Amino acid sequence: MPESRWSEKSTQYLEIQVLKEEVLLRKSEEMIEVKELNKLYSEGRGVRNLNFQVDAGKAFGFLGPNGAGKTTTIRLLMGFLKPDSGRVTINEIDCWKEKAEVKKIISYLPGELHFMESLTALDFLDLIARMHGNKRQIKRNRDYLASALELDLKILIRKMSKGMKQKLGIIAALMLDKKVLIFDEPTSGLDPLMQKVFIDLILGEKKRGKTLFMSSHQFVEIDRTCEHVGIIREGELLTIQSISQLRDAEHQTFEIEVEKEEELEFLKQRQLNLVNIQEKSCMIRVTGEMDKLWLALTQVHVISFRQRSLELEEAFMDFYR
Amino acid sequence: MNRALFRAMFKQHRKKIAAISTGIFLYEGLLTWVYPVVAKNPAVAQVAESIPSAVKTVFGVPENARTDTFEAFISGQFFSRIWVMLMAFHGIQTANALLAKMIDDCSLALLLSTPVSRGEILSTQAGVLVSSGAVLVAVTIGGLFFGTSRFGIPINHGNYILLGILGLALFTLIELYSLFFSAWLVEEERAVTYAAGLTLLFYSLDIAGGLSDKYSWLRNLSLFRWYQPQSILEGTTNPTGPIIGLNVCSAVLWYYAKRVFERQDLAI
Numbered sequence: 381m382p383e384s385r386w387s388e389k390s391t392q393y394l395e396i397q398v399l400k401e402e403v404l405l406r407k408s409e410e411m412i413e414v415k416e417l418n419k420l421y422s423e424g425r426g427v428r429n430l431n432f433q434v435d436a437g438k439a440f441g442f443l444g445p446n447g448a449g450k451t452t453t454i455r456l457l458m459g460f461l462k463p464d465s466g467r468v469t470i471n472e473i474d475c476w477k478e479k480a481e482v483k484k485i486i487s488y489l490p491g492e493l494h495f496m497e498s499l500t501a502l503d504f505l506d507l508i509a510r511m512h513g514n515k516r517q518i519k520r521n522r523d524y525l526a527s528a529l530e531l532d533l534k535i536l537i538r539k540m541s542k543g544m545k546q547k548l549g550i551i552a553a554l555m556l557d558k559k560v561l562i563f564d565e566p567t568s569g570l571d572p573l574m575q576k577v578f579i580d581l582i583l584g585e586k587k588r589g590k591t592l593f594m595s596s597h598q599f600v601e602i603d604r605t606c607e608h609v610g611i612i613r614e615g616e617l618l619t620i621q622s623i624s625q626l627r628d629a630e631h632q633t634f635e636i637e638v639e640k641e642e643e644l645e646f647l648k649q650r651q652l653n654l655v656n657i658q659e660k661s662c663m664i665r666v667t668g669e670m671d672k673l674w675l676a677l678t679q680v681h682v683i684s685f686r687q688r689s690l691e692l693e694e695a696f697m698d699f700y701r
Numbered sequence: 702m703n704r705a706l707f708r709a710m711f712k713q714h715r716k717k718i719a720a721i722s723t724g725i726f727l728y729e730g731l732l733t734w735v736y737p738v739v740a741k742n743p744a745v746a747q748v749a750e751s752i753p754s755a756v757k758t759v760f761g762v763p764e765n766a767r768t769d770t771f772e773a774f775i776s777g778q779f780f781s782r783i784w785v786m787l788m789a790f791h792g793i794q795t796a797n798a799l800l801a802k803m804i805d806d807c808s809l810a811l812l813l814s815t816p817v818s819r820g821e822i823l824s825t826q827a828g829v830l831v832s833s834g835a836v837l838v839a840v841t842i843g844g845l846f847f848g849t850s851r852f853g854i855p856i857n858h859g860n861y862i863l864l865g866i867l868g869l870a871l872f873t874l875i876e877l878y879s880l881f882f883s884a885w886l887v888e889e890e891r892a893v894t895y896a897a898g899l900t901l902l903f904y905s906l907d908i909a910g911g912l913s914d915k916y917s918w919l920r921n922l923s924l925f926r927w928y929q930p931q932s933i934l935e936g937t938t939n940p941t942g943p944i945i946g947l948n949v950c951s952a953v954l955w956y957y958a959k960r961v962f963e964r965q966d967l968a969i
Contacts, residue, residue: 494807503712
């Protein structure tokens with residue numbers, strides 16, 4: 381074969397390889413993509429002009445008050461609802477047009493869990509495993525997860541408590557070992573101990589390169605598992621923030637009650653950031669060093685002193701209100 | 702059709718199917734046990750003949766039909782009304798439990814989160830529905846064969862099998878329009894109301910059409926017009942046409958149910 385033809389062939393081969401890599405790279409960069417998404421119900425609720433992406437291997441937390449549009453967004457991702465306009469893709473697969481195809485890479489945990497009540501947990505998990513192709517690894521994962529979450533799989537589902545059903549839902553989702561996890565309020569109904577186990581399981585999944593999209597009311601689980609968080613209210617995405625950026629700007633909030641009104645005046649004069657001022661109590665926000673606060677507090681009579689729950693959560697409460 | 706889902710769904714409904722089957726079997730046992738006593742008593746035939754034709758219509762006995770045969774007895778006591786109502790109720794209730802209820806309570810969400818398509822899931826649910834109807838029809842005909850042979854009542858088995866096939870075609874159509882309403886309305890209460898309402902409408906048209914010649918045209922609007930158990934059992938009517946017609950209607954409904962369900966918004 382003449383040299384020029386060899387070189388032509390090898391150039392073509394290289395071009396194809398570069399194209400293939402570009403496609404793979406593109407696929408691996410944006411696992412979930414939501415573009416100008418609109419879905420309105422007849423009564424006016426729904427989601428409006430949603431835009432966001434979740435990169436492969438990253439976790440995206442979705443926060444918002446009840447009725448904000450979190451579950452509607454998840455139903456659109458799952459291909460249960462048809463978008464009025466816009467596009468939802470996972471790994472470049474259209475979630476509505478190719479709704480069966482996209483499920484090959486998704487594990488899903490619904491917000492409201494209802495099972496076929498007359499089956500045992502084991503029968504139900506077997507059914508889900510079979511509907512996913514019944515790989516042997518799924519059964520191994522099932523047994524591991526059942527022991528981690530301490531769930532007896534021989535119990536009839538209709539005899540299970542809400543927390544037990546939640547554990548069953550988590551096992552059904554995680555045993556499948558899919559690339560993308562879509563969870564709607566996953567720890568609702570779990571006790572604090574099991575919430576911690578769940579967070580550890582999710583962190584384990586993340587280490588294995590899974591992409592996570594999770595809606596929640598529990599700020600702790602978003603804080604501990606997600607890189608980015610989106611806030612939705614009344615169907616509109618208000619902001620998307622990275623958790624690390626938020627940490628840089630994080631502040632602490634304390635609730636303080638003093639003995640006399642004048643002491644509150646004194647605290648005001650110490651250039652502290654007082655908010656929500658009542659007769660003898662207030663909240664104080666502190667960013668960075670705490671010295672100024674401690675110094676001021678030594679000079680007043682403190683009746684009660686309490687740190688507010690979580691700082692990042694505090695930062696987001698404003699969006700909720 | 703998804704085999705794993707079919708098995709799980711059938712398991713969900715098997716107790717109900719077993720209970721209805723037992724009920725049918727025992728009732729047929731009772732009728733076949735009683736019939737020889739009734740047949741020997743000429744007063745019973747006289748009473749039956751003296752019943753006004755409007756009342757006969759209500760109980761599904763054709764005008765000018767014989768009243769002294771086992772076919773007349775079993776049609777009037779069971780096949781004309783009780784069996785139809787029981788099977789229609791079972792079809793509507795089961796179709797609703799297999800789809801609209803699962804959408805309403807969101808239990809379909811976990812099944813639809815698998816790579817099995819909506820069409821395949823609907824086919825499986827329809828498979829469970831039609832199979833359970835077929836089991837009940839088979840138990841009915843089998844139970845009657847057992848009862849008649851046990852108590853020495855001579856029957857033409859072929860005609861009973863034809864009635865079973867016609868019954869299956871009729872009940873499949875009722876099941877499929879119930880499934881269609883479930884797929885279309887995706888709401889348990891409305892789906893049941895529409896399916897039960899339509900069935901009652903067909904039933905009422907059939908009865909009203911039989912009460913007077915003036916309104917006989919109403920029977921042509923009813924599905925039950927095609928279902929004449931006594932004349933089929935006596936061999937005076939060939940049910941092949943109605944069986945084909947009912948199956949064609951079922952196929953059309955099935956096509957639309959699948960189409961609607963594929964495109965339906967499911968808030969699950």
